[in-house]
Amino acid sequence: MKRGDRLVESADELFEHAPCGYLAVTSDGVVTRVNETFLALTGYGQEELVERRRLQELLAPGARIFWETHLAPLLMMQGQVNEIAVEVLRADGSRLPAFMSCVLRPAPDGTPQGIFVVLFPAADRRRYEDELLAARRRERETARTLQRGMLVSELPQPEGFDLHVTYRPAVSGLEVGGDWYDAFWLEPGETLGLVVGDVVGRGVDAAVTMGQLRSAVRAFAWTGLGPSGLLEAMDGYVRRHGAGTMTTLVYAQLDVRRSTLRYAAAGHPPPVLARPGEAPTLLWGGRSLPLDAHPDPGRPRDEAHAELPPGSVVLLYTDGLVERRSVSLDVGLDRLVDGLTRHRGAPPSQLAGDLVRGLHDPEHSDDICLLVASARANAS
Amino acid sequence: MSACARHNVVTHGRLEGRPMVLAHGFGCDQHMWRHVWPAFADTHRIVLFDHMGYGGSDLSAYDPQRYDSLRGYADDVLAILEELDLRDVVFVGHSVSAMIGALAAIEAPDRFGRLVLIGPSPRYIDDDDYVGGFTREDIDGLLASLESNYLGWSGTMAPVIMGNPDRPELGEELTNSFCRTDPEIAARFARTTFLSDNRADLARVTTPALVLQCSQDVIAPDTVGRYVHEHLPESELVQLTATGHCPNLSAPEETVGAMRSYLGL
Numbered sequence: 306m307k308r309g310d311r312l313v314e315s316a317d318e319l320f321e322h323a324p325c326g327y328l329a330v331t332s333d334g335v336v337t338r339v340n341e342t343f344l345a346l347t348g349y350g351q352e353e354l355v356e357r358r359r360l361q362e363l364l365a366p367g368a369r370i371f372w373e374t375h376l377a378p379l380l381m382m383q384g385q386v387n388e389i390a391v392e393v394l395r396a397d398g399s400r401l402p403a404f405m406s407c408v409l410r411p412a413p414d415g416t417p418q419g420i421f422v423v424l425f426p427a428a429d430r431r432r433y434e435d436e437l438l439a440a441r442r443r444e445r446e447t448a449r450t451l452q453r454g455m456l457v458s459e460l461p462q463p464e465g466f467d468l469h470v471t472y473r474p475a476v477s478g479l480e481v482g483g484d485w486y487d488a489f490w491l492e493p494g495e496t497l498g499l500v501v502g503d504v505v506g507r508g509v510d511a512a513v514t515m516g517q518l519r520s521a522v523r524a525f526a527w528t529g530l531g532p533s534g535l536l537e538a539m540d541g542y543v544r545r546h547g548a549g550t551m552t553t554l555v556y557a558q559l560d561v562r563r564s565t566l567r568y569a570a571a572g573h574p575p576p577v578l579a580r581p582g583e584a585p586t587l588l589w590g591g592r593s594l595p596l597d598a599h600p601d602p603g604r605p606r607d608e609a610h611a612e613l614p615p616g617s618v619v620l621l622y623t624d625g626l627v628e629r630r631s632v633s634l635d636v637g638l639d640r641l642v643d644g645l646t647r648h649r650g651a652p653p654s655q656l657a658g659d660l661v662r663g664l665h666d667p668e669h670s671d672d673i674c675l676l677v678a679s680a681r682a683n684a685s
Numbered sequence: 686m687s688a689c690a691r692h693n694v695v696t697h698g699r700l701e702g703r704p705m706v707l708a709h710g711f712g713c714d715q716h717m718w719r720h721v722w723p724a725f726a727d728t729h730r731i732v733l734f735d736h737m738g739y740g741g742s743d744l745s746a747y748d749p750q751r752y753d754s755l756r757g758y759a760d761d762v763l764a765i766l767e768e769l770d771l772r773d774v775v776f777v778g779h780s781v782s783a784m785i786g787a788l789a790a791i792e793a794p795d796r797f798g799r800l801v802l803i804g805p806s807p808r809y810i811d812d813d814d815y816v817g818g819f820t821r822e823d824i825d826g827l828l829a830s831l832e833s834n835y836l837g838w839s840g841t842m843a844p845v846i847m848g849n850p851d852r853p854e855l856g857e858e859l860t861n862s863f864c865r866t867d868p869e870i871a872a873r874f875a876r877t878t879f880l881s882d883n884r885a886d887l888a889r890v891t892t893p894a895l896v897l898q899c900s901q902d903v904i905a906p907d908t909v910g911r912y913v914h915e916h917l918p919e920s921e922l923v924q925l926t927a928t929g930h931c932p933n934l935s936a937p938e939e940t941v942g943a944m945r946s947y948l949g950l
Contacts, residue, residue, distance in 0.1 A: 367826020373930040374712035
């Protein structure tokens with residue numbers, strides 16, 4: 306190769322014709338240098354910008370507020386900000402979607418001296434991201450709509466009992482989970498079916514699976530199966546239809562007249578029972594593995610029962626209520642029992658609210674479902 | 686749970702000193718004050734906190750309805766003051782927290798001694814003759830900025846702290862909290878902040894106030910600072926040479942100096 310064929314790789318050349326807009330600004334944002342690429346992208350002349358305009362003024366108003374409230378403080382605090390989506394105002398007033406990265410250049414004494422800014426035009430990529438964001442919003446809304454549509458809005462209100470459910474979709478999560486609850490009469494006025502379940506996964510898939518399982522539980526429940534029989538039937542359903550493997554589920558039959566509860570839990574956190582004059586206890590009876598989790602498919606499942614004298618409170622719930630990132634499940638369960646000890650005298654709706662508020666872990670973004678059944682103290 | 690726990694209240698300084706409560710604005714958390722509060726630690730009881738949804742606040746206490754109005758945030762401030770039983774408070778509010786402090790002072794004037802309002806604005810959106818600096822569309826642009834920039838944040842923020850290269854653990858702490866905001870909560874706070882109109886409340890503030898106005902502040906321009914000064918029953922206006930909207934970070938010495946002379950220190 307001849308010497309003359311080489312690109313001139315001077316620092317100026319690298320700066321002026323870098324494949325991105327490149328600015329140096331003071332810590333106040335006043336432009337001190339700007340490269341050719343930026344001028345070509347935006348249509349400004351060198352003399353319009355240098356010592357005359359501030360970086361903030363070159364950003365569209367939304368991005369300008371974002372700069373002042375988020376980016377400038379972050380830059381000051383952390384020395385750099387990267388890959389920020391902004392819109393740059395061109396000389397003709399049109400907007401240039403771009404990605405921006407900035408680094409703070411300190412003076413020798415450590416005080417901020419200036420900011421180096423690069424801007425990559427990104428119209429297509431930003432459009433693509435906007436589409437992704439919109440799609441994600443749609444999916445989340447669809448999943449929420451599905452989920453909400455499948456949860457009964459009004460619980461049956463049996464004589465002598467108060468039923469209440471608190472359902473709280475993950476606050477900060479971007480997708481809904483697969484928790485569900487259900488309550489329906491098996492024999493009107495006599496026996497009530499209560500269900501709390503948790504499908505593995507999130508989003509639309511989980512919501513659809515949840516809908517299938519909810520219908521299956523209802524259908525099996527009305528055939529007269531008891532709690533263990535119903536879970537066995539659900540094993541078969543899940544295996545045959547390939548949907549909902551590892552779902553956890555607690556199914557209970559509340560005999561309103563006799564005030565008794567038959568229940569079975571498939572891999573689900575244990576119900577909690579507080580009887581008057583007794584400390585609340587976890588109901589560890591009637592337990593077996595999650596749906597379709599056992600290597601021996603035909604294996605019978607356990608069930609148990611409990612008396613519910615007037616004044617008793619039973620909690621069915623999903624793991625979102627008791628799981629915390631930093632502590633073991635046992636600690637979460639203890640906290641639930643403690644919470645019930647403290648709040649058990651409250652009416653069910655207030656009790657549920659108190660428990661969810663007291664136990665919820667903001668770091669653990671999961672749905673929370675809590676169903677409270679309490680036998681009125683004055684029941685005949 | 687106590688208000689102090691919900692809001693990650695951190696106290697410094699002289700326990701028996703005059704209380705100074707510093708409230709951060711939209712977008713950040715109490716670390717905004719790290720160059721300011723030490724200057725008052727010898728004379729004051731310093732109280733720092735995070736607004737609900739920011740920093741180390743307890744998200745489980747977030748209630749969308751409560752925080753649809755700045756009054757919800759003002760009630761939080763009062764809950765902290767009541768819990769610590771603070772009186773004669775010097776309340777230092779940056780940005781939107783200036784108005785939050787003003788609302789709290791209207792509600793419980795007996796707890797407040799002085800207000801220091803840094804870059805206050807009672808209304809951000811233009812309205813007839815009033816120039817707030819923004820239009821409704823601008824605020825939608827901000828909401829879009831918040832949405833499109835959420836994902837990139839947590840991972841790409843390098844834990845580099847200016848002036849603390851030898852304390853990487855501080856960087857960790859700051860990257861994990863300073864930027865930590867639930868995107869939905871950030872969008873709601875943005876709406877509450879930038880769509881509020883508290884102009885009529887200014888006349889009801891009986892607590893004496895210092896208005897600190899930055900130069901070339903695009904969030905709260907000079908005209909807005911003057912408007913606040915003119916409509917408060919008792920206030921002083923100090924024009925800072927510092928530019929931008931965050932003099933507490935960019936020009937802490939000048940900010941501290943103005944506060945000290947106002948407080949007669």
